[in-house]
Amino acid sequence: MSRLGELEAAIVRALWERDHPAGVPELHENLRPEQCVTAPGLQRALKNLHRAGLLARRRSCGTYVYWPTVSRAELRDLLISQVLGTARADHRYTLTCVKRIID
Known part of the structure; x- marks a missing residue:
């Protein structure tokens, strides 16, 4: 995905x-x-x-x-690695995406 x-x-x-x-x-x-x-x-x-x-x-x-099949922490780590791979320059975007998923 x-x-x-x-x-x-x-x-x-x-x-x-x-x-x-x-x-x-x-x-x-x-x-x-x-x-x-x-x-x-x-x-x-x-x-x-x-x-x-x-x-x-x-x-x-x-x-x-x-x-x-994944915990919140495992999904957070997966999403962070995916987002960092596609949006390295915009850290605020990365944090917003991760926060939206785990909250």
């Missing part, structure tokens, strides 16, 4: 806050209304996060449930 967008960040945060795996219906309820995400859009984002190795999944009652 080349970039973690706001929706993907919101999904990972929502899964960190849960104590068990969640599927699309549960996550759709947990995301803020201003995300304005459709169920297919959420499924696409979950699939992308899974492909990137940030989420694991298994089938449960005919649908996938997801959980994070």
Whole structure:
């Protein structure tokens, strides 16, 4: 995954806050209304996060449930290294991106 967008960040945060795996219906309820995400859009984002190795999944009652495979610290370190690789000159941008993800 080349970039973690706001929706993907919101999904990972929502899964960190849960104590068990969640599927699309549960996550759709947990995301803020201003995300304005459709169920297919959420499924696409979950699939992308899974492909990137940030989420694991298994089938449960005919649908996938997801959980994070990385801790907040691991994701922070990954994002810092990615952002530094693409935006070395603008440290404020880097700090803003990382803060948005981990807060």
